[in-house]
Amino acid sequence: MEQANQVPKIVTSRIGLDESWGIKTYLATGGYTALRKALTSMTPEQVADEVSKSNLLGRGGAGFEVGRKWSMLKPAPVRYLVVNGDESEPATFKDHMLIENDPHQIVEGTLISAYAVGAARAFIFVRGEFALGLERLQAAVNEAYAYGAIGRNIFGSGFSVDLVVHPGAGAYICGEETALLESLEGKRGNPRIKPPYFPAVMGLYGEPTIVNNVESMSNIPWIVNNGGASFAALGVGRSTGTRIFALAGHVNRPGNYEVEMAKLTFRDLVDRPEYGGGMRLGRQVKAFIPGGVSAPWFGPDQLDMPLSQDDVAKAGSMLGSGSIVMMDDHTCMVRAAWRIAKFFWRESCGQCTPCREGSGWIEKMMRRIELGSGRESDLDLLMDACDNIAPGLTWPPQQTTICVLGPSIPSSVASAIRMFRDEFLVHIKEGGCPYE
Amino acid sequence: MGAFSPEMRERAESLVALYPERRSALIPLCHLAQEEAGYLTQPFMEEIAELTGTTPAEVYGTASFYDMLHTEPVGKYLVGVCTNIACLLQGGGELLEHAEQALGVAAGGTTDDEMFTLEEVECVAHCDKAPAVQVNYRFFGPLTGESFDNLIAKLRAGEYDGVVPPHGTLVRVRRENGIEVPLEEVFAERREMDRAKAERKAAAEAAKAKEGN
Ligand SMILES: Cc1cc2nc3c(=O)[nH]c(=O)nc-3n(C[C@H](O)[C@H](O)[C@H](O)COP(=O)(O)O)c2cc1C
Ligand code: SF4
Ligand code: FES
Numbered sequence: 282m283e284q285a286n287q288v289p290k291i292v293t294s295r296i297g298l299d300e301s302w303g304i305k306t307y308l309a310t311g312g313y314t315a316l317r318k319a320l321t322s323m324t325p326e327q328v329a330d331e332v333s334k335s336n337l338l339g340r341g342g343a344g345f346e347v348g349r350k351w352s353m354l355k356p357a358p359v360r361y362l363v364v365n366g367d368e369s370e371p372a373t374f375k376d377h378m379l380i381e382n383d384p385h386q387i388v389e390g391t392l393i394s395a396y397a398v399g400a401a402r403a404f405i406f407v408r409g410e411f412a413l414g415l416e417r418l419q420a421a422v423n424e425a426y427a428y429g430a431i432g433r434n435i436f437g438s439g440f441s442v443d444l445v446v447h448p449g450a451g452a453y454i455c456g457e458e459t460a461l462l463e464s465l466e467g468k469r470g471n472p473r474i475k476p477p478y479f480p481a482v483m484g485l486y487g488e489p490t491i492v493n494n495v496e497s498m499s500n501i502p503w504i505v506n507n508g509g510a511s512f513a514a515l516g517v518g519r520s521t522g523t524r525i526f527a528l529a530g531h532v533n534r535p536g537n538y539e540v541e542m543a544k545l546t547f548r549d550l551v552d553r554p555e556y557g558g559g560m561r562l563g564r565q566v567k568a569f570i571p572g573g574v575s576a577p578w579f580g581p582d583q584l585d586m587p588l589s590q591d592d593v594a595k596a597g598s599m600l601g602s603g604s605i606v607m608m609d610d611h612t613c614m615v616r617a618a619w620r621i622a623k624f625f626w627r628e629s630c631g632q633c634t635p636c637r638e639g640s641g642w643i644e645k646m647m648r649r650i651e652l653g654s655g656r657e658s659d660l661d662l663l664m665d666a667c668d669n670i671a672p673g674l675t676w677p678p679q680q681t682t683i684c685v686l687g688p689s690i691p692s693s694v695a696s697a698i699r700m701f702r703d704e705f706l707v708h709i710k711e712g713g714c715p716y717e
Numbered sequence: 718m719g720a721f722s723p724e725m726r727e728r729a730e731s732l733v734a735l736y737p738e739r740r741s742a743l744i745p746l747c748h749l750a751q752e753e754a755g756y757l758t759q760p761f762m763e764e765i766a767e768l769t770g771t772t773p774a775e776v777y778g779t780a781s782f783y784d785m786l787h788t789e790p791v792g793k794y795l796v797g798v799c800t801n802i803a804c805l806l807q808g809g810g811e812l813l814e815h816a817e818q819a820l821g822v823a824a825g826g827t828t829d830d831e832m833f834t835l836e837e838v839e840c841v842a843h844c845d846k847a848p849a850v851q852v853n854y855r856f857f858g859p860l861t862g863e864s865f866d867n868l869i870a871k872l873r874a875g876e877y878d879g880v881v882p883p884h885g886t887l888v889r890v891r892r893e894n895g896i897e898v899p900l901e902e903v904f905a906e907r908r909e910m911d912r913a914k915a916e917r918k919a920a921a922e923a924a925k926a927k928e929g930n
Contacts, residue, residue: 324914324917325910325914326914326917356911358904358907358908358911359900359904359907360907368842369839369840369842370840371801371802371803371839371840371844372801372802372803372840372844373840373842373844374842374843374844374845376842377842377843399907399910399911401900401903401904401907402737402896402900402903408842409748409783409785409854409887410785410841410842410851410854411842411854412853412854412855412887412888413855413856415887415888415890416888416889416890417890419888419890419891419892420890422892423890423892423893423894426893426894426897427893431897432894432897432898433897433898439906440906440910441897441898441902441903441906442898442903443896443897443898445735445736446892447741447744447745448744448745448748448887448888449744449783449785450744450747450748450780450783450784450785450786451783451784451785451786452782452783452784453839464744465741466738466740466741467738467740467741467742467743467744467769467771467779468740468743468779469778469779469782470782470783486737486738527844527845528845529802529803529806529844529845529847530802530803530806531806535803535844535845535847536845537845570802574801574802604844606802606803606806608806612806616805616810617802617805617806620800620801620802620805620810621801621802624801624802624839624840627839628839630782
């Protein structure tokens with residue numbers, strides 16, 4: 282608490298400023314100084330080195346070190362950089378905020394990264410539904426061209442790169458990096474098989490490609506300006522720097538909060554007046570989802586766990602996309618898990634049988650229980666269906682499918698059955714939802 | 718005769734020019750067609766195929782994968798009510814039921830006057846303002862039944878005309894630049910960068926070896 286004021290806002294410093302999305306505000310608050318510094322006084326390796334030193338973990342979901350990913354890029358004359366702004370993980374709304382409110386920071390981070398990895402062209406893939414975000418980002422790119430930050434011979438450094446803002450068209454799966462590349466190539470968003478299609482080896486148009494998340498990119502200008510070591514000095518262990526947590530559900534103040542990694546606990550984030558401000562109507566926490574709907578659920582016992590990637594992983598879940606959903610004691614867990622199951626069923630791309638068929642069966646059984654025609658044997662059948670998608674129901678899950686959407690399906694349903702079996706039985710015995 | 722008007726055809730061609738491979742423009746071109754016609758008609762799919770070096774079947778097959786691309790007519794306003802987890806917890810399910818009654822159509826349906834198409838949508842990343850509603854991808858929330866009715870009344874009365882463009886117009890800000898550096902030039906530059914990098918590496922190693930001696 283004492284230190285709270287000293288933790289810098291790394292990615293959200295401009296949120297709330299007047300026209301925070303315009304270049305005027307951006308330049309007045311130190312914008313494009315990092316790009317200038319990188320291009321005119323650092324070699325690409327030096328930039329990549331600072332990013333490695335920062336130990337910045339990717340903010341898109343998998344939490345892979347950004348510097349390490351860059352070092353795995355296969356050398357080739359043609360390399361691409363693609364920024365993932367597809368944010369569609371339910372209850373995640375941080376990238377959306379960054380795209381709408383600080384698009385120049387994303388552009389600057391992208392340009393610096395393009396320099397570090399030697400990309401021939403950079404693309405920012407933005408979820409199609411983000412109409413305002415697409416407008417603000419395109420306007421920012423126009424301004425940056427006019428300012429000389431994009432295009433030929435940037436700031437007289439001899440480095441040139443073009444940047445294209447690419448709109449998606451509505452499909453959750455296009456957030457998965459290889460599906461995103463398919464989509465960017467003008468195809469259906471079907472994930473590719475890895476290996477051989479690791480983007481860093483065989484990505485866009487078959488060329489080595491780096492895919493990084495919008496929030497990951499937003500950290501880069503600060504890291505270049507302040508040094509990787511200053512970033513790594515924040516946080517605990519491998520969880521360095523700050524991170525935006527998107528807090529949603531039954532809290533008094535849902536919203537995006539940038540906090541130092543691993544220093545606060547889930548409870549701090551939920552209860553403190555400057556963050557969640559406590560549970561709505563003073564109610565109790567029944568369960569919460571710590572990292573997007575792909576993550577297994579936690580109960581009130583885990584509220585005192587620090588917001589650290591490794592601690593959460595050890596406890597059998599993940600910080601994932603940085604979204605936290607709080608559910609109070611008036612929530613029907615069957616309905617909540619059913620809705621999440623329905624989401625995966627709607628969004629499965631359909632390539633793999635366990636994912637396509639499993640999601641449909643699970644959705645149907647969950648619906649049947651919620652609407653009152655469930656049978657007691659459904660619970661075992663549900664667990665069996667989950668086990669068929671992710672054998673053993675371990676965490677991290679076993680993968681039987683092309684991408685990890687499949688093994689994410691059981692997370693909610695299996696959590697709900699394990700934690701709230703009685704509640705399922707009440708639905709079945711009473712022939713309906715007791716919360717209606 | 719093409720489906721795109723001459724002005725739109727020009728925009729279409731400048732979109733194609735942004736990508737190393739033409740097919741990458743397929744989805745942006747589908748958005749453009751929807752901007753002109755409200756949905757993807759057969760003639761537009763044929764012209765997009767011609768522009769991207771694909772077949773109309775490939776355009777249709779690709780478009781049908783994506784929720785935002787419509788191969789059947791939709792209303793002037795596409796109203797999407799989010800019922801995913803954060804919205805569900807704040808009454809999104811009830812709001813959708815209300816919307817179905819207020820508009821007199823089930824989710825997926827279009828009103829008789831072709832003003833509104835109602836959809837149940839997945840998370841639209843406005844979960845802190847749940848339950849969230851989007852109209853032609855412009856966001857409103859948190860909404861109650863009453864404020865939903867208000868919104869519909871205002872849309873009908875044209876009071877949101879400047880804020881919510883008709884369905885199909887997604888991005889009103891146009892790209893002002895083409896590609897400034899042709900890829901061949903960039904490739905030459907990158908080869909030069911790689912050569913310089915190798916030189917720096919060799920020099921560093923030589924210095925190290927010298928130190929070691
Ligand atoms: C089903 C699925 C959906 C995903 N959605 C997103 C997304 O919306 N945004 C994102 O940045 N990463 C998403 N990812 C993760 C990406 O595949 C990829 O790991 C990430 O963009 C890499 O960026 P980072 O290393 O900077 O985090 C998704 C992964 C899966 C399997
Ligand atoms: S796991 Fe599901 S979403 Fe992923 S490739 Fe297979 S079918 Fe598609
Ligand atoms: S869950 Fe409805 S906007 Fe995110």
